Amino acid sequence: MSCPHRTRRRPVGAVLTLLALLLATACGAGTTDSAGSASGKSPTVRIALGVDGSYAPLYLAAERGMFEKAGLDVHLVKVEGGPAAAQAVTAGTAQMSANADSTALPQMVSNPRLRALGVFQSSGRYLKVVLRKDVASPREIRTMGSIQGIGLYATHEYLRHHGIDPDSVKIEQSSPQEIPTMLQRGDIDGYILFDPWAAKGVAAGGRIAGSIGDFGVTYKQWLLADDTWLKENEELAGKVFKVVAEAGRLVTKDPHAAALAAQKQAQLPVAQTEKGVGEISFASRSLTSADVASAREIVDFLLAQKLIRSAPDYDTVLLRGWYDQHAG
Template sequence: MQNTSRPKARPVQRIAGTVFLTAALTMVTACGAGTTDAASGSGGGAGDPHIRVAVGIDAGYAPFFVADADGLWAKHGVDVDLVQFAKGGEGVDALTAGQVQMAGNSDATTIGLLVQNPDLRSLLVYEDSGRYLKVVLGPDVKSPAKIRKMAVVPGLSELAATRFLESKGIEPDSVEFVTADPAEIPALTKKGDVDAYVLWEPWPTKGTELGERILETTGDYGFSYQHWLLSTSPWLKDNKHVAAKVAAALAEAAEKTESDPQAAAQAAKDAAKIPTDQTLKAVKEIDFAVRDFTAKDLEGYESTANFYLDTGKLKALPDVSRAVQRGWLADNTKGSR
């Protein structure tokens, strides 16, 4: 029988991109960059190490919210404060700056940041999906051949859009990519400023409410994404045991997210005001599970790295083999999961 009594989740800090610099500078003074504090948070046991973890504000981060709501951080001996960012890349910026010690982010977006952030380390996969991102066409766009402008968010969205065009035999250079924040894109498409986009939920559903049309999922043209748990090499050097505790808690939370979507939806609503139906939809479309990396994963990551180099977005090839810590999960969480 399921235990329906859940600890009350602590308030989650949210940092928007426009105020990140000010907030980050304040946190440097108050907390010390890249540090791990002992028992300085609000949800761990006496002496539990305290860290800050960057997350996004969508249902794809549901396991983090579940771990917070169900007291799983404390159960595994770590005190975690979740810090919300509007975009995953902003959370990685905070990680590199030492304002958080760990972060969740997509593989594609993180790979695009490796050249300027060589200390980034990816420890494990906690979600996979080829169904959560969808291709959306504007109300008057009858087919992909009519696309002249696509709205993109740098990283995962842009890569998914490029692969979509290639799958339809459309030269990506023939389409103008318009960079925008996710929340702006459905309205831009409705107005006709752009013709299409590829985004994660809830933005495809928001688009349909404006008269736009979901054409297909990324999996329909053979593209999927993953989310990684990230940290940095300087912090990991002295804190592998702390990272392992986070990994163990996240693994249990991912299992709970899959087995009890309603509880996950409530946790996401309480922590990030994410509507219940969005999380329930996400659990159907995303495979939440903590696992190590495979050889097939690495092949996909190398392809993504080459995308950034070949398109001129980066001047050097991202060093995926250094960033991705294959075998880290098995080596560091034995007996704790």
């Protein structure tokens, strides 16, 4: 968002997500407790996640029964994406979530109990710049569409990279599903998104003009958990992350199998997903000092945009070394 008076938001998806979370909390309060059961079965762990190829390890693990083989009772809770996954943890409808760093950090300000356990994927190629075909140069951009979090941050970095003041460009925030249509209508000149929404933009009359790595941005996904739950279930969380890491290695070895799993679990198109996962590193790892430095840059951006009022306590919410200790 370039500045409050130049950005128009479309909060419908966020409102629907919030309503869904509230209903789930009201109707299923007794089903989200992962403290275990008298039968001795493993406690239930619900992982909230979005719907795109970057979550391929989780889809593959679920489809192949990898959690069950590890003695775990894990359920994937698919949400709209963006902050909704972390919000599910805050609402108590999930114990863990998969979120991009740029999306997780604002949620950590509003809910200081959220903890980042480690990175399970990263890429400088997965998010692509889509411009209308008649936009020959970034200098011709007057309006851009954007999602929250990584999309907004990457949009500003893209414009700055090309010597364009983001305040001179009108940035329309919307959902991934709406943005390709906005391009087709001529409402925007371009946007930055992942597949299938990048490919849909090409089908709607756009062209791929690069990826976020071209201007120094990396897309990283973290596994998050609530601190109260984590303190009582650290070993369990480590086992879950270990399965996700193993599934990530399988995705790298066999992208087609991963795409098939994503199609069955989330109805994603096989060909586009297979191509997309080939652009992502699914090497799980601990958070490092470099990740903290990157988080500070994102938070500084959010503070400058007045999207958050304060910074999270990095030493508390970013658990450096946790993955190596509990899942590595």
